[in-house]
Amino acid sequence: MDSTSLDRLTTQIMSAAIAPDRWQAVIEEISRALPGTMPHLYGVDLDGRRGPFTLVTEHDPYWVDLYERHFAALNVWGPRLAQAPAGTVMRSSEMCPEHKLLGTEFYADWVRPQGDARGGGGAVIAQTEGATLLLGGSITQARRDTLEPAWMSLLHRLLPSLRQAWQVNRRLAEASIESAGTAVAEGKSAAICVIDPDEHILFANAEAERLLAAGSPIRRDMRNRLRCAARPPGSPLPMAPGLAGTMLRDAQGARWQVWTGDLAPDVLDDWHAALTLGLDGPRRLFVLAPMATSPDLVARLQATLGLTQAEAEITLALTEGHLVEEIAQDRGVSVHTVRNQIKTAVGRCGLRRQLDLAVCAARLCSASVSG
Template sequence: MRRVSEEIGLAVDHAACDPAAWDAVMAEIGRLLPGVWPVLQMVDAAAGTGLPLVQWGWDPAHIRAYEAHYGAVNPWISVILTTPTMVAMHSEERMPVSSLRRTEFYADWLSRLGGMTASSGIKLIDADGRLAVLNLQHDLARASRDHGRLAAVMGRIGPRMRRAIETNRACFPVSAALAPGETLLERVADPAFVVTRDLVTRDLRLVEASRAGRALIAEGEVLRVGALDRIQVRNPDLAAAMAREAALACGDAPSPGSPPGPMRIGGETWQVTAIGLRQDLRGVLGMARLLVPDQLALIVLRRVAASGGGGPERLAGFGLSPAEARLALLMDGSRSLVEAAASLGIRHETARSQLRQVFAKLGVSRQSELAVFILRLRQGA
């Protein structure tokens, strides 16, 4: 499992610097774990555009049906949202097929997957209006036999995938490839730092910084650079988070506990993300491969928008009218659009028109994304 995880991890590292490479990650999982159909679902309400499912081995017709309708009525959504991040999930333990047989999700979609009715999964991200879940679909017969093996792989690659997805968001907000001559640091809007670690003290030393990173250093309120390019972080929680993420990015075993969450520093909330920079990925930084240390990490400090207000109030903040907000709050995966329209006493055509406006204003493109958005909104995420 260590060898399989490392091979998948190398593909994940590449996807961190090239969002288009997630297809190759899914293909690598499918190749190394025969009999498994992997799918990566990412929902980002602030992205301004829908994020398609990334998958391997699936019938495109099944994926289109899921995106168009069945994802919104997937009973697993509530289970996923209440499960901690980085905890392996097994469908037969949490919600067995026998309990789903009378649902629309099973009768009209899951049962048509040719026996692939069980799954193992892991929630990678669930914060700041975003959700990322890796699901490994497989047949029911191997569910109990193989879950332990699949859980071990997901536990190893999960933190690496989380860091890669976070870096995608920071560096590639529109999922565009780098232009000729453009470097990764030039693309990063948030403060970003290429660092190396002192092999003895484990202190972080600055190699290169983005424009926003240099500005943050110049301000001197959050961090500064001292002698021998050593990074000095004023807030101890932020310093610990940066050290932990850099260690993970450089290949150290993860320390016990959950990944560092957003932290309040002064008047702003920050989130720390880091990825390791292999020799073959350093070209995107515009750096000479032979002139830099072996262990390098790219650390990004991302400002997290503050949340506030109740469901209707927050939806109004996105520009939704009262009628659109009422419809959106009903689209939590528990009912169809026809049922929501009947509950509101409006025509189905009117509900469809309002739903299109809701999609446009919230930056989602599918009912499944809207359902996740609404459920997170109710939980105050």
């Protein structure tokens, strides 16, 4: 490849760094620079097979669709390359020896019908907690001897720029999540995490990492799952449908405001951001911020909502997730008395339900770091 073509490619890659929707243009430019290589940018999950997207050129859309619906799970090249460290460049024959490839359904029903495109190779651009980003190229057996050396050389030359561009993409995606979490916490300094349905941590901002390292009020277990120090082992995180707030108390008695909810689609509205952070599929936003001390909170609820001290104390207990029966036992009164006080507090606030009261109080009790 001449220097002009390489410069044009590098410019396209750097453009994609700040405008990730231009990655498709990068793939098309690579194809123009080295026709016949069928380049593709794709993501794979931890086992190296299924991924959230594929960007291609030169491939028939029929085969791309078939790959994403069926053959991605049978890809014998992906697992080996995905396990290699970022910066690795590898020939297809190194990912899977040809004598093994030729006996697979993946080869017989997907590779061979496309001109026996078993040549080429790929490079590992980046790895995240949940996914690996790969750039690959497929070359037909008829053109392998002439094109494969040039393709492998091009991968080596482009890889530094590709990795730099993806790091910029990652910082942009992190900033988007940080902004969303800060908005949820109403501008307060907060610990912000993104977790998958099994509570594995996919993203944690600096404040969250600090608290995770300290082990309170949140920590990570040996499987990188988010755990709250204040809850019994094995019990679920304080999750709620939609975006909801609750409270927890750590071992030192300090109170923390917790917001949880589905990660809004407009936070990561492009495939690039989702893959950059390994966030393909259903994900949850977990936001944690410190609260004022108990006497301050009771006084704030009294002053703001017009509650009596008893009503404020019971409302505060509700925001911490305590059941009515637990509150009654703790206060040494009947469940009936507590229910009546809750009903009165709900009426004073012009609300309709106990949940509305708890959510309203939780928002009022959220403490600003600045005081």
